Amino acid sequence: MAASGVVLTPLQRFFAQRQAKVGVALTATIVALALIGPLLLPWATGYTATEFADQPFRLTGPFGTDNLGRDVLSRFLSGGLTLITLALLATAVGIIVGMIFGTVAAYTGGTVDSILMRANDVLLAIPQLVFALLAVTVLGPQGWVLVMVLGLTHAPRVARVTRSAALNVINEDYIAAAEMYAVPRWRIIVREILPNITGPLTVEAGLRLTYSIGGIASLSFLGLGLQPPAPDWGLMINENRIALAVQPWGVMLPVLVIALLTIGTNLIADSIARTFASTKVSEA
Amino acid sequence: MTPQKTTPRRGAKTRTGSGAPMVEGSAWHTRVAADAPVLEVEDLEISTTAAPTQVIVSGVDLSLRPSEILALVGESGSGKTTVALAVLGHFREGLHRTAGSVTLHASTLVDPVEMTALDREVRRGLRGSRVAYIPQDPASSLNPSMRVGEQIREVLDIHAYGDDDAARAERVRDVLREVGLPDDDAYQRRWPHQLSGGQQQRIGIAMAFAMHPDVLVLDEPTTGLDVTTQALVLDTVRDLTIKHRVAALYITHDLAVVNEIADRVMVMQRGEVVEVGPVEQVLHDPQHPYSRTLIAAVPDLAGRNKIWEFEQRRRAGEFDPAEADDEPAESTANEPGTGGKEARVEVNEPARTTEAAHDDGVTLSIEDLRVAYGSNKVLKGIDLELQPAQTTLLLGESGSGKTTMARSIAGLNANWTGTIRHRGEALERSTRRRAAQQRKAIQYVFQSPYSSLNPRRTLEQSLSVPLEMTGEMTARQRRERVGDALDAVRLGREFARRRPGDLSGGERQRAAIARALVNMPEVLVCDEITSALDVSVQASIIDLLVRLREERGMTMLFVTHNIALARHIASRVAVLQQGVIVDEGTTEEILTNPTADYTKELLENAPDL
Numbered sequence: 001m002a003a004s005g006v007v008l009t010p011l012q013r014f015f016a017q018r019q020a021k022v023g024v025a026l027t028a029t030i031v032a033l034a035l036i037g038p039l040l041l042p043w044a045t046g047y048t049a050t051e052f053a054d055q056p057f058r059l060t061g062p063f064g065t066d067n068l069g070r071d072v073l074s075r076f077l078s079g080g081l082t083l084i085t086l087a088l089l090a091t092a093v094g095i096i097v098g099m100i101f102g103t104v105a106a107y108t109g110g111t112v113d114s115i116l117m118r119a120n121d122v123l124l125a126i127p128q129l130v131f132a133l134l135a136v137t138v139l140g141p142q143g144w145v146l147v148m149v150l151g152l153t154h155a156p157r158v159a160r161v162t163r164s165a166a167l168n169v170i171n172e173d174y175i176a177a178a179e180m181y182a183v184p185r186w187r188i189i190v191r192e193i194l195p196n197i198t199g200p201l202t203v204e205a206g207l208r209l210t211y212s213i214g215g216i217a218s219l220s221f222l223g224l225g226l227q228p229p230a231p232d233w234g235l236m237i238n239e240n241r242i243a244l245a246v247q248p249w250g251v252m253l254p255v256l257v258i259a260l261l262t263i264g265t266n267l268i269a270d271s272i273a274r275t276f277a278s279t280k281v282s283e284a
Numbered sequence: 285m286t287p288q289k290t291t292p293r294r295g296a297k298t299r300t301g302s303g304a305p306m307v308e309g310s311a312w313h314t315r316v317a318a319d320a321p322v323l324e325v326e327d328l329e330i331s332t333t334a335a336p337t338q339v340i341v342s343g344v345d346l347s348l349r350p351s352e353i354l355a356l357v358g359e360s361g362s363g364k365t366t367v368a369l370a371v372l373g374h375f376r377e378g379l380h381r382t383a384g385s386v387t388l389h390a391s392t393l394v395d396p397v398e399m400t401a402l403d404r405e406v407r408r409g410l411r412g413s414r415v416a417y418i419p420q421d422p423a424s425s426l427n428p429s430m431r432v433g434e435q436i437r438e439v440l441d442i443h444a445y446g447d448d449d450a451a452r453a454e455r456v457r458d459v460l461r462e463v464g465l466p467d468d469d470a471y472q473r474r475w476p477h478q479l480s481g482g483q484q485q486r487i488g489i490a491m492a493f494a495m496h497p498d499v500l501v502l503d504e505p506t507t508g509l510d511v512t513t514q515a516l517v518l519d520t521v522r523d524l525t526i527k528h529r530v531a532a533l534y535i536t537h538d539l540a541v542v543n544e545i546a547d548r549v550m551v552m553q554r555g556e557v558v559e560v561g562p563v564e565q566v567l568h569d570p571q572h573p574y575s576r577t578l579i580a581a582v583p584d585l586a587g588r589n590k591i592w593e594f595e596q597r598r599r600a601g602e603f604d605p606a607e608a609d610d611e612p613a614e615s616t617a618n619e620p621g622t623g624g625k626e627a628r629v630e631v632n633e634p635a636r637t638t639e640a641a642h643d644d645g646v647t648l649s650i651e652d653l654r655v656a657y658g659s660n661k662v663l664k665g666i667d668l669e670l671q672p673a674q675t676t677l678l679l680g681e682s683g684s685g686k687t688t689m690a691r692s693i694a695g696l697n698a699n700w701t702g703t704i705r706h707r708g709e710a711l712e713r714s715t716r717r718r719a720a721q722q723r724k725a726i727q728y729v730f731q732s733p734y735s736s737l738n739p740r741r742t743l744e745q746s747l748s749v750p751l752e753m754t755g756e757m758t759a760r761q762r763r764e765r766v767g768d769a770l771d772a773v774r775l776g777r778e779f780a781r782r783r784p785g786d787l788s789g790g791e792r793q794r795a796a797i798a799r800a801l802v803n804m805p806e807v808l809v810c811d812e813i814t815s816a817l818d819v820s821v822q823a824s825i826i827d828l829l830v831r832l833r834e835e836r837g838m839t840m841l842f843v844t845h846n847i848a849l850a851r852h853i854a855s856r857v858a859v860l861q862q863g864v865i866v867d868e869g870t871t872e873e874i875l876t877n878p879t880a881d882y883t884k885e886l887l888e889n890a891p892d893l
Contacts, residue, residue, distance in 0.1 A: 173736035174746070176696055177799070180728060181753045182716045195740035 014275045023267025030261045034080025063249035066240050070229075076253045079231040083220070083258075086146055087212035093151025094212075095205050098158025103189050103197075105159070106166035117163070123156040128211075129218065136224040146225060150215045154208045161204045165197040172196075199276035206269025210262045217258050233258055320389065321347035322498045322531045323371065324396075328384035330366055330375065330555075340379060341366050341555040348499060348531035353522070355534045355546035355563070357578070359818040360789065363555040364535050368501045371533060372415055373399035373407045390414040391498050413443040416492035418502045422484035426476040432487045433472025436460070439494045459490045462527075463520050481682075482513035486520060493524055500525065500532040506541060510681040510845065511889045518545050537818050539582045540848070540890075543567055551575045581823035585875060585890055587851025645708070647672045647839040648693070648726075648807055653702040655688050655863075662688045663700070664863040670807065675833055675840040677850050677871070679886070680860035687731070689860065690811045690843045694728035706807070720754055727800035731812040733792035737784040737799075743770070744780035747799045754803065769798035773828060790821035797828070804836070811843045826853050847890050850875060859883050 014020050063072040105116040128150075135149040169175065170193065178188045219225045220234025228235065233254035240250025323346075330341040341363040348354055356364045369375065370386055386399040390410060399407065399415070411417070419425040427435060433456055439445075440452040457467035463486040465471065476484055485505055492500055502521065506514040522545050525532050534546055542549055542563060549566040551559040551574065559572040570576045646669040653666040662685040670676055680686035692700040695715030704711045706725060712718045727750075730736035737746050747766040751757050757765065767777035773794040784792050793813055800808055810829065814822035830853060833840055842853055850857050850871050857874040859867040859882065866880040878884050 173730040173732060174738040177730065177736055178749065180694060180696055180715050180723075181750045182720075182723060183749060183753060191741070192738055196738070 010275055014271055017271045017274060019267045020271035020275075023264045023271060026260050026264030027268060030080070030257050030264065031084060033077070033257070034084050037077030037080060040077055063253065064247055066236075066247065066250045067243050072240075072247075072250050072253065075231040075236060076233075076257075079233045079236055079254065080257065082143070082226055082230075083213065083216050083233050084261075086143055086150075086216045086225075087209060089147040090150035090154065090212040090216065091205060091209045093147060094154025094158050094208050095201065097151065097155040098160075098204075099162050099194070099201065101155065102159040102162025103166045103193055106163040106170055107185065107189055107193065113163075116159075120156045120159055123153075124160075126153075128153040128215065132215065132219055133222070133224065136219065141219075141224045141227060143226075146216060146219060150212055154211065158201075158204055158208065161200055162197065165200040166193050169193050169196045199272075203269055203273040203276065206265055206272055210265045210269065213258065213262050213265065319349050321349050322389050322391075323348040323533075324385075324387040324389075325367070325371065326385050326387070328367065328370060328386065329382045330363075330370060330379055331382045333378055333380050337382075339382070339555065341370075342383075344384070344552075344557055346533075346550060346557075346560070348533060350498075350529035350531055351526050352548065353525055353532040353534055353546045355536060355542040355549045356552060357536060357539060357542060357549060358552035359537065359578075359820055361554075362552040364552050365503060366555075367552070368503060368533055368535050370400060371499065371501055372411055372417055373402060375400075388415065388499065409443070412439055412492075412497075413495040414497055415499045415501065416495065416497035418485075418488050418492045418500065418505045420504045420507055422481065422488045422505075423476070423508075425488060426484055428476055431473050431475060432479065433460075433469070433474075435476075435487065436491050436494055439491050443495050445495060455494060459494050462493065462524060463487075463490045464516070465490070480513075481509055482517060485509065485513075485517055489517070489520060489524070493528065493530070496528055497530055500530050502532060502534045504536050504538075507536075507538075511847075511886065512681070514541070515544075515889050521545065539567065539579060539819065551578065578820055581820045583819075583822070583826070583846065583848040583852045585848050585851065585887070646670060647707065648841075649703075649705045649708075650689075650693070651703040651705070653689065653692060653700055653704065655685070655692060655697070655700045657699075662863050663692075665702070666860075666863075666865055668858055668865060668868070670839050670841060671856070672839055673833065673837040674856060675829075675842055675854040676856040676858060677854035678841055678843045678858050678860060679845070679847055679850070680843075681845055683862075684860045685863040686843045686845075686860050687811055690728065690809050690841065693807075693841065694726060694809050695723075696728065724750075724754055724803040725806040726809065727803065727805035727807070728809045729793075729796055729800050729811065729813045732816050733789055733796050733813075734784075734816070736796045737792060739784050742781055742783055743795050743798075746784075747780075747795070747802055750799060750803050765802050766798075769801045770795070772801055772832065773798045788821075789817050790824065793817060793821075793825060794828070797825075797832075801832070805838065807839045807841070808832075809841045809843070812845070814849075815845065829853060847875075847886050859886070 015024075063076070065071055066075070101116055101120070105113045131153055132146075132149045136145055139145045175188065175192055178192050183192075216225060217234035217237075220232050221238045223235070223238065225234055226232040228239070236254045237251050240247065244251050325344055325346045328341060328344040329339060332338045332340065344363075344367055346354060356368060358364045366376070366379065370381065373386065375381065381400045387396045388399050388410065389396045392414065397406070397410070399410075402410070426432070430438075436456045436459060437452060440455055445455060446452050456472065460467040460471070465483060465486055476487070479487065488505070505521070506517050509517060518541065521532070521534075524530065534542075536542060546563050548561065549559075549563050550557055551566065551570075551572065553574045559566055559570060559575045561571075566575060567579060570579055648670040650666055650668045653663055653668075654661070655663040666689060668676070678686050678689065688697065691697045692713075693704060695711070695713065695718055698714035700713060706722055709722075711722060711726075715723060737743070744763065744766050747769060748762045751762045751765060763780070766780060770777045770779050775791060775794050775798065779787075779791075779795065784795070787795065793816075797813070808829075814825050817825065826849065829840065829842070832838060840853075842849070854871050857867070857869065857871050858865050859874065859878075859880060861880075861882045867874055867878055867883040874883060875887065878887060
């Protein structure tokens, strides 16, 4: 009933929320830092100046050096890119695999649905981090292993969300119409179902990204991610925690950005969820 | 000010807002005795709050006297619900009152109150007690996890009815009896899902009447109900408003219901009142051109109303006179049942059906069709034949199995047994197993136009699907065919790029019909396709179907619960009751000389103007 000028596009409704603006600003800043950081290094990341070891606010960068005499700022600026890339890839793997299983289970129904979902429950019962530790220990601490392991542990969670979203769509008559015209089943999934569950999937993707960042950082902290001397935020926390009292920056900087980044992505995910929720209200 | 405690009977001792006793001879009593209005709406204007401001409702004046039922009619979007909610002092989000007033002369208050300007708490005290609301869908308005007795009791508790628990318990029993339901504890302990739709709606009515309200707002309370149940509910409402001297505002788009229940009618169009008057006068001698067309759009059992006129008039301004002129003439001659001109139709029939004439015999024959869900037998051996180029009306109430039958024919559910033959050839149960030619030949239109089109795809994308699946056409040919179909349903090919979200319900249903037409089907199965639509839109859809059948010689199965549509669209009628066809024959036979008791009952209960 409202005039077309009054109706906001989903994007406008998204940015109408303050938390969305904050989330986007936080995420964008940190991603920019991680992307541009490696180009602005004051010192090479592997540069060691033993005489300055454990000396905050001296000569090198404004944040001093770590216990090996490496410049903290340099390592900090170049340590984010791998974390963010791996987190994005892990999220993508989780979403794609989960989405496929979720829609297939919902659309096929019956025994297939039961088997897939019970298998899903079993996978959900395995703690994410324990599974990751096991896999990395067996396969070695490589980037693709981290991505696959985290992605696959996300997949059952994504599958569950996708399935419940798809179940609502499957009862719509346009699915029955497509059935009636004997449209191939994969095409019904791709054309009729998936476009109508992008809302919940986007929300889930945001949430999974948040968990991926945390997950990759945790694995790096445990020494199962990138190996020294490569610069990495998670690894930095571990390397510098022994000197936390005398040289806090080596720990503080990576902790701060990881926290802000997860807060940012989480705010975005939440704002997307609210955007779709308000769409539903206005259509009702 | 907090909600005041009220005593039940009118004229009895009642406490007022200021605490003064309300007794016979008081200001309030004199006013009601003289039948002064209990509700006055003056020059009400409601607009959107967001810029640019848009006026949704303007210049609405109405007054309601005790025992009076004023029907508010209009199409969707005419603003009738907005007005009704304003009476409750409520505006949907994004709307607010920009002018005028809604004055309530509540029986518990000395001074009239302005509903839209009241303090929240006071307004809440008045809602449900002085001004009650009966919503459209009883199933979703009752709390599913609360026993029905408790739900009525809750209203009394909130408004502090009576002096003690015993008085409230007694009132719950009273009001249950008043709405014609059992008042025993066992019934009160039932959950909403254990009641039928009609019983649920009567619980809703009981909740509304529990506090002896002064004004009642009813928002299409019988829309989802069968005619028989509807008649019962209408009787209950009518009796109670008279007995308790309640003024009612009855929102509906069903003019037959108006005729049954209302004293006066107010017709709204695009947020403005176009006509007000006594029911007799407005329904039988409407003055405003819009009311005239709206009333003409109502299907009637006798088939006298030229329901296509609505479409003509609506289009009159948009089309060149030549086209507008020849259309009525053509339709009059071809309307299957215009005023019992069956003979003439029969004469015309062969001429118009030459295309299908080479196919002697039936287009579709159904033998011993049975469907069961577990032990629940939905269809118990259906035999029916669809004659070429004729429309058969499949009539049944909800739960009769009519949709199951339609879906079985279309191959949408595969759990049936029996035989369905298309031109003598037995059809596979599921549509995926049927030959492409058979899939093309039988098309199905869904009931709800809000669910049958993918909201994310353009009409062109959705409408191309049936053509893509036959794989006989190039992309360009498909575009052309989709455009033709959109033209045929009078949307126009410029709709191809639009998405369902931009379309009205009627437009969506036309698009859905167009999707069924792109493959040039022989048989069109229409499952309650007009039940979700306004009567005026229904009229134009019916008109469209009649025309399409004539132009293309299509065989149609028109599934509906509305017997009044029979003469407007169908030449044959089959009556379905609990999975059995109880009556079948030509429209004329069934309507004038029904054999089954059930058909007779349906004919008697059919509300008519």
